[in-house]
Amino acid sequence: MDLWNKDAEDSLRKLGNIFLTGDMNTDFSFSSAKDDPHAEIKNALKKKRLYLAAFAFLPAFGGIVGALVMGILHLFRIPVYGRLSMTIIYITAIFGTGLTIRVIKRWRGQSRDAKAAYDEAIMAKAVQEMMPGAVLEPDGCMDGMELYLRGVVPDFDDFQGSYLIRYEKNGKACTFSNLTLTRREKDRNDNYYNKAVFVGQAYALRYKSRMRGTVRIMTTTQLLGREILSGYRKLDKDQEEKIETENEIFNQQFDVYASDAHSAFYVVTPVVMERLLAMKAKYGSFGLAVSGERIEIALCSGYYLFEPPESYREIETISVEKSKGEIQQMLLFAQCIEDAVNGKRTEN
Amino acid sequence: MALLILLTVCALCIAYAIAAGNNFKKLHIKIQEAQADIEVALIKRYDVLMQSLDAIKGYTEHEEKLMLNLIKARSGMTAAQTQAVLDNQEQVLRNVRIIGEAYPQLTSSELYKNLQMQITETNEHLAASKRLYHANVSLYNQAIAVFPASMIAGMTGNRPAEFLRDENAEAKREIRLR
Numbered sequence A: 001m002d003l004w005n006k007d008a009e010d011s012l013r014k015l016g017n018i019f020l021t022g023d024m025n026t027d028f029s030f031s032s033a034k035d036d037p038h039a040e041i042k043n044a045l046k047k048k049r050l051y052l053a054a055f056a057f058l059p060a061f062g063g064i065v066g067a068l069v070m071g072i073l074h075l076f077r078i079p080v081y082g083r084l085s086m087t088i089i090y091i092t093a094i095f096g097t098g099l100t101i102r103v104i105k106r107w108r109g110q111s112r113d114a115k116a117a118y119d120e121a122i123m124a125k126a127v128q129e130m131m132p133g134a135v136l137e138p139d140g141c142m143d144g145m146e147l148y149l150r151g152v153v154p155d156f157d158d159f160q161g162s163y164l165i166r167y168e169k170n171g172k173a174c175t176f177s178n179l180t181l182t183r184r185e186k187d188r189n190d191n192y193y194n195k196a197v198f199v200g201q202a203y204a205l206r207y208k209s210r211m212r213g214t215v216r217i218m219t220t221t222q223l224l225g226r227e228i229l230s231g232y233r234k235l236d237k238d239q240e241e242k243i244e245t246e247n248e249i250f251n252q253q254f255d256v257y258a259s260d261a262h263s264a265f266y267v268v269t270p271v272v273m274e275r276l277l278a279m280k281a282k283y284g285s286f287g288l289a290v291s292g293e294r295i296e297i298a299l300c301s302g303y304y305l306f307e308p309p310e311s312y313r314e315i316e317t318i319s320v321e322k323s324k325g326e327i328q329q330m331l332l333f334a335q336c337i338e339d340a341v342n343g344k345r346t347e348n
Numbered sequence B: 001m002a003l004l005i006l007l008t009v010c011a012l013c014i015a016y017a018i019a020a021g022n023n024f025k026k027l028h029i030k031i032q033e034a035q036a037d038i039e040v041a042l043i044k045r046y047d048v049l050m051q052s053l054d055a056i057k058g059y060t061e062h063e064e065k066l067m068l069n070l071i072k073a074r075s076g077m078t079a080a081q082t083q084a085v086l087d088n089q090e091q092v093l094r095n096v097r098i099i100g101e102a103y104p105q106l107t108s109s110e111l112y113k114n115l116q117m118q119i120t121e122t123n124e125h126l127a128a129s130k131r132l133y134h135a136n137v138s139l140y141n142q143a144i145a146v147f148p149a150s151m152i153a154g155m156t157g158n159r160p161a162e163f164l165r166d167e168n169a170e171a172k173r174e175i176r177l178r
Helices: A002-020 A039-075 A083-130 A144-149 A248-253 A261-267 A270-283 A312-316 A320-341 A343-347 B002-055 B063-069 B079-102 B104-108 B110-145 B149-155 B169-177
Strands: A135-137 A158-169 A172-186 A192-206 A214-219 A221-223 A226-228 A241-243 A254-258 A286-291 A294-299
Touching (some): A039 A312, A083 A135, A083 A320, A144 A158, A158 A192, A172 A320, A248 A254, A248 A270, A270 A320, B002 B149, B079 B110, B110 B149
Antiparallel strands (some): A135 A158, A172 A192, A192 A294, A221 A226
């Protein structure tokens, strides 16, 4: 009997762990302020998980309460469809709805507070340490329409993002942000739904160049063996032409559009082609526009950088150093692009 | 009925021949544009090289000889002439660099540095123009080589265009390897 109790207790504990930590062998616990300087932020994020678990349990809890009410009604031989029982059922339903709303409100409030604390104590600090003088706007993002007009992202109906960072490199203003673009599309039953056409990071960089024209380079999308622009802005033929380079492998993996062929060959040198191919293999698909000193890049990574973690294991690893690592990753990609476009210089 | 089919086939052949001929012309114009691009870059580099030679005047007695050897770049050159100017400028450029290395005072002057930057810039444009020329020549040569366009090309007198051949490529490679 004792053994059964232990087993039941263990099973219940594992079940709780699955809901609270996502791993049945990891017990949920709040961080101690003594050992951890970021305990407050971690606990705020963990509380968010608690509310989420409570919300998941509410239907089960409602079911149990409903069964109890029905049992009591049956016990006292009260007719289920009578006035008293209906009153009890209504009160239970109202109570349940109120409880659900309260849990949702608390969860949203907790999410907001946890993110604000995370942005202030972790992100702002990491940004200042890595990029002194940089400006961080946690809820800001780059203008999707501007990026679309520059031809680096596909067509969309709505955009949102996070972690807009404005910084200077070699005296030139650069910008970064996470970005999501959604398009309203119809399904088979003519119902509209929002389809994410881009999730990733957008960069606007400045580099030293005397280039005059505009060159766009996008990873190629193929449909039934035919190249398609898949929603990217397309200009008239007198404004922009499709360029075929001498490198067949590059042509198969990238589309190059330019205001004139000379500009395209000026930017897309053999070294640049090699580097862009390597970047595609490492980072995935991206759109790139170069004109004059400006470079705009939209990297469709499928994830956001710098966001407060959701999983229990990742919450435990929160630190300024970890965020600095992510900023390093962001700067590395920006440097990669700059180096790639500047490839012609290192070539000599 | 047979006559109608024959006429239709003839009309289609003529339409194809016209389309192919126009395509050859378009591609040929692109080659000419790319060649003009190279010439512009060569003329620019010629000007910069002349300024460089002016800048190194007084540092070396070889300067007069260098200047005499520099072939004047002009527009409307043939592929062979373009290649000759290219090779000549490369040679003069190498000489200018050798002289620069021998005179540290010269290399540290602002004018010399500025001219070197301009040379680098024109070299980049020249490299882009050469690659564009080769890409266009390749497209044109492919277009006139494939059947049945090759028949039209033969009838209209379209001959394969020449690539720019760098006679000194092997020598440059050896220098780099060294």
